[in-house]
Structures are given as C-alpha cells and as structure tokens.
Amino acid sequence: MAIKDNVNKLLKEVGERAILEAAAKTREAREIDEAIESGIRVIGENYVSELKKIYPLVKNKAEWHFIGSTKTQKHDLLKKKVLEIVDMIETVDSVDFAFELNKRCRGLSKVMPVLIEVNSAKEVQKSGVYPEDVVDLVKKIAKLSRVKVVGLMTMGPNVDNPEETRPYFRLTKKLFDDIKGMKIENVEMEYLSMGMSDTYRIALEEGANIVRIGTTIFGPRRQR
Numbered sequence: 001m002a003i004k005d006n007v008n009k010l011l012k013e014v015g016e017r018a019i020l021e022a023a024a025k026t027r028e029a030r031e032i033d034e035a036i037e038s039g040i041r042v043i044g045e046n047y048v049s050e051l052k053k054i055y056p057l058v059k060n061k062a063e064w065h066f067i068g069s070t071k072t073q074k075h076d077l078l079k080k081k082v083l084e085i086v087d088m089i090e091t092v093d094s095v096d097f098a099f100e101l102n103k104r105c106r107g108l109s110k111v112m113p114v115l116i117e118v119n120s121a122k123e124v125q126k127s128g129v130y131p132e133d134v135v136d137l138v139k140k141i142a143k144l145s146r147v148k149v150v151g152l153m154t155m156g157p158n159v160d161n162p163e164e165t166r167p168y169f170r171l172t173k174k175l176f177d178d179i180k181g182m183k184i185e186n187v188e189m190e191y192l193s194m195g196m197s198d199t200y201r202i203a204l205e206e207g208a209n210i211v212r213i214g215t216t217i218f219g220p221r222r223q224r
C-alpha cells in the first residue's frame with residue numbers, strides 16, 4: 001500500500017487519542033514528504049547522521065524528534081547545527097547528558113523539551129533509566145533552565161507476542177501519572193511516547209499519547 005493510504009488508515013484509527021509520529025530511519029526524503037503531505041506532523045529520527053542528511057531535503061514542515069541513543073551519539077547530537085533543528089529529544093536517560101544539553105542550549109537561547117526514556121523491562125542491554133530511578137532524574141533535570149521535561153518514553157521489551165508488552169506500558173503510565181501528581185516545578189508531564197508498529201494498539205489502550213510508527217507507514221525497513 002502507498003504511504004498515503006497507510007497514514008490515512010492510521011490517523012483514522014488513532015484519532016484524537018495520540019500524535020502519530022513517523023519513525024523515519026532508513027527512509028528517503030520523498031517518502032518523508034509523502035507522509036507529511038498525508039497528515040503526519042512529527043518525524044522521529046534515530047541517527048544524527050541521517051537527520052543531518054535528510055533534513056535539508058525534506059520540503060514540507062514538520063516537528064523533528066530525536067529517538068535514538070543519546071549515549072552513543074552524544075557528541076554529534078550536541079552540535080549546534082543539530083540542536084537547532086531538533087524540536088524534542090525523547091531519549092534522555094542520564095543527568096550528564098542533560099547537563100551538557102543545558103549548556104549547549106544556553107548558547108542557542110533555546111529550551112529543549114525532553115522525554116525521559118524508561119527502561120521499563122530493566123533489560124541490561126537497553127538504554128533508558130530503570131523505573132525506580134526516574135523520579136530522581138526528573139528532579140535533577142528540573143533544576144536546569146534550558147532543558148524541560150515534558151514526559152516519558154519507553155520502548156518496552158522485544159517479545160513474540162505484543163500483548164506481553166502491556167505490563168511495561170502500564171508501569172510507565174503509572175510512573176507518568178505519579179510524577180504528574182508531584183507537581184515538580186519546571187516539569188510538565190504532557191507526553192507519553194510508547195508503542196510501535198506491532199504494539200501501538202496496546203500502548204494506546206494503556207494511555208500513550210505519542211505512538212512511533214515506522215514499518216506500518218513506510219513498509220519493511222531497509223538495510224542501513
């Protein structure tokens with residue numbers, strides 16, 4: 001099916017419940033443009049190298065979110081030119097990164113909205129902070145004037161049956177609500193980013209208001 005048809009179908013299904021973010025790794029500019037022309041407002045990029053290459057080639061306006069590793073790509077991501085085009089970083093998982101980001105954004109007179117990435121299934125190989133460490137990290141980042149926590153993001157574990165992700169989405173939603181209830185100054189719990197092509201229906205049921213979808217919009221992923 002064409003990208004346009006896929007987007008239309010998803011937009012109809014997701015409705016007002018959530019923002020449909022197009023996860024665009026390995027996709028070409030014309031594919032991203034087709035998605036935006038069909039109603040996508042947010043593009044998610046995993047790799048700084050791809051973002052830098054593709055951003056000038058995409059003709060339509062959109063919001064650009066970074067959804068890749070802030071550990072392995074820290075150096076490239078914190079470049080002035082990159083921070084200028086990124087509208088949100090969804091994968092903040094350390095106070096070190098947040099401090100460095102704060103410093104760089106001061107020079108840009110920009111406040112960067114961020115989500116805290118939660119390693120909800122506590123998988124050793126995955127990025128993100130463990131659930132029990134999230135509140136502490138949020139409180140530390142709240143003290144920074146150029147970085148603003150606006151919610152949480154989680155990948156959930158890779159499982160055969162999508163239904164097995166439900167407890168991890170539920171746990172992340174509970175954490176989201178708990179932190180919201182704390183009314184921490186300079187923290188606005190607005191976005192909960194969870195769910196991908198095979199799990200977005202479950203994530204929506206569990207309260208996601210951003211779903212990040214690649215394959216169901218663009219088709220099978222290409223090799224990088």
Ligand SMILES: *Cc1c(COP(=O)(O)O)cnc(C)c1O
Binds near residue numbers: 023155196213221
């Ligand atoms: C690739 C990716 C997605 C989308 O995955 P699909 O299964 O292709 O829908 C969502 N979030 C992140 C962080 C990704 O890297």
